[in-house]
Amino acid sequence: MGVLSAADIEAFRITLALAGVTTLVLLVLGTPLAWWLARTGARWKVVVEAVVALPLVLPPTVLGFYFLVALGPHGPIGGTLEALGGNALAFTFTGLVVGSVGYSLPFVVQPLQDAFSSVIGRGAMEAAATLGAGPLDRFFTVAVPLARRGFLTAATLGFAHTLGEFGVVLMIGGNIPGETQVLSIAIYDHVEVLEYGQAHLLSGLLLAFSFLLLLAVYALNNRLRVVGV
Amino acid sequence: MAAFAAFNGPPHHGAHPSLPSCLRRFLGALGILGGSLVGGVLPAHAGEVKVAVSSNFSAAIHAIQPDFEAATGHHMRISTGSTGKLYAQIRNGAPFGVFLAADTRRPRKLEEAGEAAPGGRFTYARGRIALWSPDPRQVDGPGTLAKGDFRHLSIANPETAPYGLAAQQTLQALGHWEDLKGAIVRGENIGQAHQFVASHNAELGFVALSQISGPNRPGEGSRWLVPQSYYDPIRQQAVLLADAADEPAARALVDYLRGPEAAEVIEAFGYAIPKGD
Numbered sequence: 021m022g023v024l025s026a027a028d029i030e031a032f033r034i035t036l037a038l039a040g041v042t043t044l045v046l047l048v049l050g051t052p053l054a055w056w057l058a059r060t061g062a063r064w065k066v067v068v069e070a071v072v073a074l075p076l077v078l079p080p081t082v083l084g085f086y087f088l089v090a091l092g093p094h095g096p097i098g099g100t101l102e103a104l105g106g107n108a109l110a111f112t113f114t115g116l117v118v119g120s121v122g123y124s125l126p127f128v129v130q131p132l133q134d135a136f137s138s139v140i141g142r143g144a145m146e147a148a149a150t151l152g153a154g155p156l157d158r159f160f161t162v163a164v165p166l167a168r169r170g171f172l173t174a175a176t177l178g179f180a181h182t183l184g185e186f187g188v189v190l191m192i193g194g195n196i197p198g199e200t201q202v203l204s205i206a207i208y209d210h211v212e213v214l215e216y217g218q219a220h221l222l223s224g225l226l227l228a229f230s231f232l233l234l235l236a237v238y239a240l241n242n243r244l245r246v247v248g249v
Numbered sequence: 250m251a252a253f254a255a256f257n258g259p260p261h262h263g264a265h266p267s268l269p270s271c272l273r274r275f276l277g278a279l280g281i282l283g284g285s286l287v288g289g290v291l292p293a294h295a296g297e298v299k300v301a302v303s304s305n306f307s308a309a310i311h312a313i314q315p316d317f318e319a320a321t322g323h324h325m326r327i328s329t330g331s332t333g334k335l336y337a338q339i340r341n342g343a344p345f346g347v348f349l350a351a352d353t354r355r356p357r358k359l360e361e362a363g364e365a366a367p368g369g370r371f372t373y374a375r376g377r378i379a380l381w382s383p384d385p386r387q388v389d390g391p392g393t394l395a396k397g398d399f400r401h402l403s404i405a406n407p408e409t410a411p412y413g414l415a416a417q418q419t420l421q422a423l424g425h426w427e428d429l430k431g432a433i434v435r436g437e438n439i440g441q442a443h444q445f446v447a448s449h450n451a452e453l454g455f456v457a458l459s460q461i462s463g464p465n466r467p468g469e470g471s472r473w474l475v476p477q478s479y480y481d482p483i484r485q486q487a488v489l490l491a492d493a494a495d496e497p498a499a500r501a502l503v504d505y506l507r508g509p510e511a512a513e514v515i516e517a518f519g520y521a522i523p524k525g526d
Contacts, residue, residue: 092450110450111401111434194434194445195406208437212333212409214340 028222030198031206038113038202039182042120046128046178047171049121054132055159058140076126080187087119087192111194116202119188127177135170139163169244176237180230296498297324299344301335303351304440305376305412305457306485309518310349312464316514317505323498331438333409339364339490346493347502349485351376351439352411356486369489373506374520376483378415380473381446381461382453388471393453394425402432403445403454412439415480416455422479458519484523 024032053072057065075083091098091109097118098108109115139145144166148158164171186204193200195209203226210219302310307329314325328335328345336355339345340362348365350356353372359365382388387399394402404420405413413435420426434450436442439457446454461472487506493499505511512522 088444088448088450092448094449098450107400108450110445190437192450194401194403194451195437196434209406209408212331212337214337 023218024221025218027197027201028206028218031201031203031222032225034113034199034201035183035203038116038120038185039179041117042124042182043128043175043178045117045121046124047175050125050128050132050174050178054129055136055163057129057133058136072129073126075123080123080185081191083123084119084188084191087115087122087188091115091118091192110192111196111200113199115192116189116200119192120182120185123185123188124178124181127181128174131170131173131177132167135167135173136163139166142166169241172237172241172244176233180233183226183230295322295324296496297326298346298493298496298498298502299326299328300347300349300502301339301343301345302327302329302349303332303335303485304329304410304438305351305459306349306374307440308463308465309374309459309515309520312514312518313506313511316510317502320510321498321501321505323501325498325502329440331406331410333406334438344492345490346496346499347487347489349373349487349506351483351485353484353486356488359488359490364491365488366491366494369494369503370486371503371507372484372523373487373511374485374515375523376412376415376485376520377458377477378412378419378455378475378480378483379458379461380453380475381456381470382472383447383449383470384452385469385471387453388473390473391423393473394420394423394429397429397432399452400432401434401445401451402429403434403436403442403451403456405439405442405455406435406437410436410438410442411483411485412455412457413442415475415483418480419455419475462519464517485520 053068057069057072088110089095093099093102093108095108098110102108109118139162144162145158148162153161184204185202186208189200189202189205190208193202193205195201195205203222207219207222207226210216210222300310307327310325310327310329314327317323317325330338332351332355335343335345335348336350336359339348339359348356348359356365356370360367360370380388380391380393387393404416407413407417417426420429434445436445439460442454443456443460445451446456455475458474460466461470462468487503489499489503516522
């Protein structure tokens with residue numbers, strides 16, 4: 021069995037930071053999107069739903085390839101940033117967050133959309149409106165508490181899915197220790213140089229961590245069950 | 250078409266073709282089709298060799314493939330990746346017949362582990378590296394590195410890819426390894442290191458000369474051909490793997506790679522042809 025090296029610990033830290041930041045961004049962006057999807061009668065809703073679900077079926081290398089092209093100084097995202105005086109995003113932590121947000125999008129939006137749909141179907145929002153609650157008030161005091169299991173599932177799946185990310189970071193990350201080298205890449209490197217001890221250690225840690233995370237969520241999910249459904 | 254006609258056409262007078270006979274005919278056609286796919290492509294007695302190829306040699310081996318297949322009648326199936334990854338796959342039982350590595354270390358280790366056929370290890374090419382940018386004004390010699398008007402310098406991973414190690418040695422020889430550390434991005438292999446530069450995400454990078462100087466590559470951008478005194482020779486060795494020692498296709502490939510036809514292609518891709526090693 022190997023011992024965790026400083027680089028491995030760094031990889032762990034980056035992986036957790038990436039999953040955490042990505043989840044936060046996804047909750048902020050995904051909540052209004054899911055709310056809109058749950059309520060709209062717009063015809064092109066199905067188009068948005070299909071786009072949101074794309075990362076479920078696309079290989080991460082496809083996403084990674086398009087991100088590599090788009091984030092580069094000649095691509096639409098990187099080019100715009102450079103024109104605005106910023107820097108292109110490949111090989112940066114920010115670039116990884118952008119890639120991960122795309123990669124984990126359906127894992128956050130879909131549970132939220134399901135949760136909101138069931139909230140809306142229950143008439144609680146209408147009742148609150150009758151009692152004089154404004155739209156924002158209704159959303160935060162009625163919809164969000166009722167959809168709390170959806171939020172929990174969305175946050176967990178978004179976090180866990182980003183933890184295991186490989187293809188996207190391999191394509192746009194540049195494998196920079198301390199910056200863009202995440203756990204899955206570190207494991208890949210260990211296997212390549214036949215350091216199976218370290219590969220086992222990191223893989224085992226990630227496995228145990230992911231299992232405990234899901235275990236905690238399922239246990240919590242049962243306790244959060246909304247009574248009277 | 251006959252099978253479709255039997256299903257879709259008007260019923261014949263007299264006996265209708267029963268479903269089982271239709272099915273039989275359909276399956277028969279499938280069998281012939283399948284047989285011709287396998288048998289038709291490969292001439293009689295021809296074998297197939299699965300070859301694991303280091304990324305830097307990918308373009309060259311694809312150029313060699315049609316000539317080899319025409320000359321010997323054998324078929325070649327090519328897998329590319331970093332030398333380190335392919336080596337790990339072979340150690341774990343990947344069914345390759347020939348391994349074209351980018352170094353001597355991995356082939357030697359395979360020989361020591363008894364996984365290479367005795368006497369089947371030889372140097373097939375000597376690699377060279379170049380500092381390259383698609384921008385015609387970016388690279389004008391080693392001074393480009395000192396000027397530092399770039400954000401990212403792409404190299405292959407020095408731990409797993411010999412071309413990455415050569416890049417590291419060059420940077421160390423020029424005294425830039427420490428001060429450029431923050432600018433270095435590492436591709437998983439030399440193919441990815443090249444991709445980072447070609448997609449303009451890194452302004453410049455150390456790539457294999459073969460990636461920017463093959464017969465189909467115009468001399469785009471700007472380059473500095475790194476003098477070979479800056480890095481240990483990249484002697485790229487091939488091994489015939491033990492499990493394929495008796496396979497004619499694998500042996501034929503090893504022989505072909507040592508012959509003059511292959512040498513011509515290899516040189517055209519910017520490699521030096523080894524003499525005596």
